[in-house]
Amino acid sequence: MKVGCLGSENPPPSQRARRMRHPKAAHVGLVGLILLVGANSSVFAQESYRVAGIAVNDGDGTPLGRTRVSLSAVQDRRNGESVITGADGRFEFRNVPAGKFSLGGARRNFMPTTYQWHDGYSTAIVTGAGLDTENLVLRLIPLGIIAGKVVDEAGEPVRNANVKLVMRRLRLGEDRVFTRGYAQTDDEGKYEFGDLIPGQYFVSAAARPWYAVYPVWTSENGVRTRADTIGPDLNVAYARTYYNGATDSEGATPLSVTKGERITADIHLNPVPALTVSVKMQQDADGGFTGWAMLQKMEFDSPEQVSADTTSGAIPGEIEINGVPPGTYALASPKGGMIRATGQVELTKDGQVVESKAPESMGTVNVKFDTARGEDLPGDLSLSLRDEHRHTVGHAMMRASGEAGFDRVPPGRYALMVNFSQPPPYTIGKMTIGGVEVEGHDITVGEGTTVNIQATLMAGVVSVEGVVKRKDGKPVSGAMVALVPKGMDARGHFERIRWDQSDLDGTFLVRQILPGTYTLIAVEDGWGFAWLKEGVLEKYLAKGQQVIVGVMMNSKVVLPDPLEAQGR
Numbered sequence: 001m002k003v004g005c006l007g008s009e010n011p012p013p014s015q016r017a018r019r020m021r022h023p024k025a026a027h028v029g030l031v032g033l034i035l036l037v038g039a040n041s042s043v044f045a046q047e048s049y050r051v052a053g054i055a056v057n058d059g060d061g062t063p064l065g066r067t068r069v070s071l072s073a074v075q076d077r078r079n080g081e082s083v084i085t086g087a088d089g090r091f092e093f094r095n096v097p098a099g100k101f102s103l104g105g106a107r108r109n110f111m112p113t114t115y116q117w118h119d120g121y122s123t124a125i126v127t128g129a130g131l132d133t134e135n136l137v138l139r140l141i142p143l144g145i146i147a148g149k150v151v152d153e154a155g156e157p158v159r160n161a162n163v164k165l166v167m168r169r170l171r172l173g174e175d176r177v178f179t180r181g182y183a184q185t186d187d188e189g190k191y192e193f194g195d196l197i198p199g200q201y202f203v204s205a206a207a208r209p210w211y212a213v214y215p216v217w218t219s220e221n222g223v224r225t226r227a228d229t230i231g232p233d234l235n236v237a238y239a240r241t242y243y244n245g246a247t248d249s250e251g252a253t254p255l256s257v258t259k260g261e262r263i264t265a266d267i268h269l270n271p272v273p274a275l276t277v278s279v280k281m282q283q284d285a286d287g288g289f290t291g292w293a294m295l296q297k298m299e300f301d302s303p304e305q306v307s308a309d310t311t312s313g314a315i316p317g318e319i320e321i322n323g324v325p326p327g328t329y330a331l332a333s334p335k336g337g338m339i340r341a342t343g344q345v346e347l348t349k350d351g352q353v354v355e356s357k358a359p360e361s362m363g364t365v366n367v368k369f370d371t372a373r374g375e376d377l378p379g380d381l382s383l384s385l386r387d388e389h390r391h392t393v394g395h396a397m398m399r400a401s402g403e404a405g406f407d408r409v410p411p412g413r414y415a416l417m418v419n420f421s422q423p424p425p426y427t428i429g430k431m432t433i434g435g436v437e438v439e440g441h442d443i444t445v446g447e448g449t450t451v452n453i454q455a456t457l458m459a460g461v462v463s464v465e466g467v468v469k470r471k472d473g474k475p476v477s478g479a480m481v482a483l484v485p486k487g488m489d490a491r492g493h494f495e496r497i498r499w500d501q502s503d504l505d506g507t508f509l510v511r512q513i514l515p516g517t518y519t520l521i522a523v524e525d526g527w528g529f530a531w532l533k534e535g536v537l538e539k540y541l542a543k544g545q546q547v548i549v550g551v552m553m554n555s556k557v558v559l560p561d562p563l564e565a566q567g568r
Contacts, residue, residue: 048095049095049096049097049098049127049128049133050092050093050094050096050133050134051071051092051093051096051101051103051125051127051133051134051136052090052091052092052093052133052134052135052136053090053091053134053135053136053137053138054085054088054089054090054091054136054137054138055067055069055085055089055091055105055107055138055139055140056089056137056138056139056140057110057139057140057142057259057260058113058139058140058141058142058259059141059142059258059259059260062089063085063087063088063089063090064085064089064105064107064110064140065085065086065087065088065089066084066085066107067084067085067089067091067105067106067107067110067140068082068083068084068105068106068107069082069083069084069085069091069103069104069105069138070082070102070103070104070105070106071093071096071101071102071103071125072101072102072104073099073100073101073102074099074100074101074102074124075099075100077102080101080102081093091138096127096133097127097128098127098128098129099126099127099128100124100125100126100503101124101125101126101127102114102115102122102124102125103115103125103136103138104138105138105140106140107140109142109143109260110140110141110142110143111140111141111142111143111195111197113138113139113140113141115136115138116477116478116501117139117141118478118480118501118527118528119171119172119499119527119528121480121499121500121501122501123477123478123501123502123503123504124503124504125503125504126503126504126505126507129504129505131504131505133504141197141198141259142259142260143194143195143196143197143260144196144197144198144257144258144259144260144261144262144263145192145193145194145196145261145262145263146165146192146193146196146201146203146255146257146262146263146265147190147191147192147193147262147263147264147265148190148191148203148243148264148265148266148267149185149188149189149190149191149266149267150163150185150189150191150205150207150266150267150269151189151266151267151268151269152209152268152269152270152271153268153269153270153271156189157185157187157188157189157190158185158189158205158207158269159185159186159187159189159210160184160185160207161184161185161189161191161205161206161207161267161269162182162184162205162206162207162307163182163183163184163185163191163203163204163205163267164179164181164182164203164204164205164206164240165179165180165181165182165183165193165201165202165203166178166179166180166201166202166203166204166249166299166300167179167180167199167200167201167202168199168200168201168202168254169199169200170528170529170530172497172499172531173529173530173531173532173536174494174531174532175530175532177300177301177302179302180193180196180201181193185205191205196257197257198257198258198259199256199257200254200255200256200257201254201255201256201257202242202249202252202253202254202255202300203242203243203255203265203267204240204241204242204243204252204267204299205240205241205267205269206238206239206240206241206307207238207269208237208238208307208323209236209237209238209271211234212234212235212236212237212271212274212323213230213234213235214230214235214274214276214309214322214323215227215228215230215235215276215322215350216228217276217278217320217351219315224278224315224351224353226351232273235273235274235350236271236272236273236274237271237272237273237274237308237323237324237325238269238270238271238272238325239272239325239327240297240299240304241267241268241269241270242267243255243265243266243267245268247325247327248297248299249298249299249300272325272326273325273326273350274322274323274324274325274350275324275325275326275347275348275349275350275351275352276320276321276322276323276324276350276351277295277320277321277324277347277352277353277354278315278318278319278320278321278351278352278353278354279293279318279319279320279321279331279353279354279355279356280317280318280353280354280355280356281293281317281318281319281356293310293319293321293331293332293333293356294306294310294321294331294332294333295308295321295324295329295330295331295332296329296330296331296332297327297328297329297330298330301389301391302389302391303330303332303391305332306324306329308321308322308323308324309321309322309323310322318353324347326347326348327346327347328344328345328346328347329344329345329347330344330345331344331345331354331356333356361411361447361448362407362408362409362410362411362447362448363408363409363410363411363445363446363447363448363449363450363451364405364406364407364408364409364449364450364451365385365405365406365409365414365416365443365445365450365451365453366403366404366405366450366451366452366453367383367396367403367404367405367416367453367455368401368402368403368452368453368454368455369381369398369402369403369404369455369456369457370402370454370455370456370457371456371457371458371459372429372456372457372458372459372515372551373459373551373552375459377398377402377457378420378422378426378457380420380422381397381398381418381419381420381426382395382396382397382398382404382418382419382420383395383396383397383398383404383416383417383418383419384396384416384417384419385406385409385414385415385416385417386414386415386416386417387412387413387414388412388413388414390415392417393414394406394409395419409445410445411445411446411447412444412445413442413443413444413445414442414443414444414445415441415442415443416428416431416441416442416443416453416455417441417495418457423512424459424460424461424512425459425460425512425514426457426458426459426460427441427457427458427460427495427496427514428440428441428455428456428457428458429456429457429458429514429515429516430455430456431443431453431454431455431456432453432454433451433452433453433454434452440493441455441493458514458515458551459514460511460512460513460514461512461553461554462513462515462549462553462554462555462556462557463509463510463511463512463513463556463557464483464509464510464513464520464547464556464557464559465507465508465509465510465556465557465558465559466507466508466520466558466559466562466563467502467505467506467507467508467559467562467563468481468502468506468507468508468522468562468563468564468565469506469562469563469564469565470564470565471564473562475502475505475506475507476502476506476522476524476565477502477503477504477505477506478501478502478524478525479501479502479506479508479522479523479524479526479565480499480501480522480523480524480526480527480529481499481500481501481502481508481510481520481521481522481563482497482498482499482520482521482522482523482526482531483497483498483499483510483513483518483519483520483547484497484518484519484520484521484537484541484544485497485516485517485518486516486517486518486519486546487517494532496514496516498510498511498512498513501527502522506562508522508563513547513549514549515549515550515551515553516548516549517546517547517548517549518546518547518548518549519541519544519545519546519547520544520545520546520547520559520563521540521541521543521544521545521563521566522563522564522565522566523540523565523566523567523568524565524566524567524568525567525568526568529568540566543564543566544563545559545561545563547559
């Protein structure tokens with residue numbers, strides 16, 4: 001049952017407080033725990049079950065006093081109560097009716113946590129089933145901090161530096177690297193990132209030297225010349241630098257934040273000779289020049305825009321970029337909702353001229369939609385184009401005609417992803433390209449080619465319900481349940497995998513399943529495992545149950561037999 005996550009992977013304290021707040025929040029006096037069970041207001045009155053236990057620090061196991069613990073019905077989250085733990089961390093809910101409940105805890109400097117939380121999933125407390133609900137251990141994860149100071153070559157603080165935090169995390173079997181946030185240094189060059197869950201982080205800083213002056217280029221009779229006498233000690237720049245001194249992500253050293261740890265990571269910026277680059281833009285059909293240019297640098301397989309001064313160049317049709325550190329960059333042009341990289345350039349000398357790639361070498365992607373069940377197309381649907389690194393490179397809105405398109409697409413392999421804000425989720429089930437039907441959403445765009453696609457949308461409206469048991473027939477709680485598409489690469493179609501975690505009585509409910517053939521597995525202690533690595537899933541799939549979801553199905557599937565729990 002998905003009852004965790006609480007919005008983002010690591011929401012800020014203000015959001016955490018709002019989401020855990022309850023109008024009947026209790027308070028503790030000197031006598032310890034006070035329960036909010038009123039004669040007229042309690043929703044748990046006149047029942048015979050008890051939910052009790054202890055809230056502890058997941059880092060060192062110590063009891064957590066002054067912690068808000070909430071118990072709410074799974075079917076109606078408004079139907080719940082909250083208590084505050086005493087000094088011994090104990091909590092108790094009496095007169096709880098039979099049913100399923102979400103047990104959660106919140107405390108300052110800790111991540112809001114639900115019972116047996118893993119990657120946004122948790123275990124529901126089940127009463128009335130002969131299960132032990134009176135000796136529960138609710139573990140709250142303490143949050144960490146990365147802080148430091150950005151200084152220049154003289155050891156002086158760098159003000160208003162752009163500090164970036166990147167996180168590497170294994171989530172639901174997928175090794176993900178994503179931007180966690182940005183900060184700006186204060187007058188003392190200090191920065192801080194708080195509320196960090198345990199994991200690996202990379203921190204880097206980018207800034208412009210306060211004393212830097214960049215040259216001016218002029219043109220006479222088509223010849224470009226510098227029109228200044230700026231000294232080389234002023235024509236300098238800072239490359240984006242990681243806390244260990246590396247100026248690229250490949251050489252960066254990760255910071256491993258453990259539960260509740262504070263790490264100091266100072267960053268030292270050193271100047272390098274700055275370059276001025278002129279970009280020759282392509283002409284349009286009318287002989288004019290269109291578009292704009294920027295430089296990007298790859299950071300962890302993701303393009304990062306380089307901060308530099310960009311102006312019109314000395315020659316018509318050229319764009320001038322100042323203050324660029326030497327290195328390898330991608331030349332990109334933002335247009336039509338896409339940031340299009342047009343090839344790598346090696347920048348080594350001042351005044352270098354590079355050319356943007358000809359539009360004729362770009363491709364076009366046209367998509368026309370229909371639906372698998374013949375229903376009307378959903379409104380407010382958009383399409384994104386994702387590259388081989390799973391990075392989104394462009395967006396397009398579906399028009400009223402059921403069509404969408406991308407122009408000037410760089411050659412390469414892409415995935416067409418459907419974005420829709422309202423349930424149920426939609427995905428592209430199959431496509432017809434050039435008269436050939438293919439399953440999935442992967443396409444290849446060649447130089448100067450037009451790819452015309454008839455795409456069929458499928459909606460995830462089916463659920464699968466069952467129970468996880470061991471060979472001896474005992475139910476298993478907290479097991480990782482995964483529904484994996486059969487006959488297609490799970491790593492390439494990650495969005496089709498469905499997950500859940502078994503509840504206290506071993507039951508689970510996997511929701512929003514798209515039509516297709518799947519293998520259902522349950523693994524004890526399976527969270528935090530590198531499931532999508534080559535060869536890992538296969539041995540578990542061999543013992544799983546097959547589940548077929550037809551295109552026209554729209555109801556819940558109840559498994560007739562228990563799902564066997566496999567050991568990790």
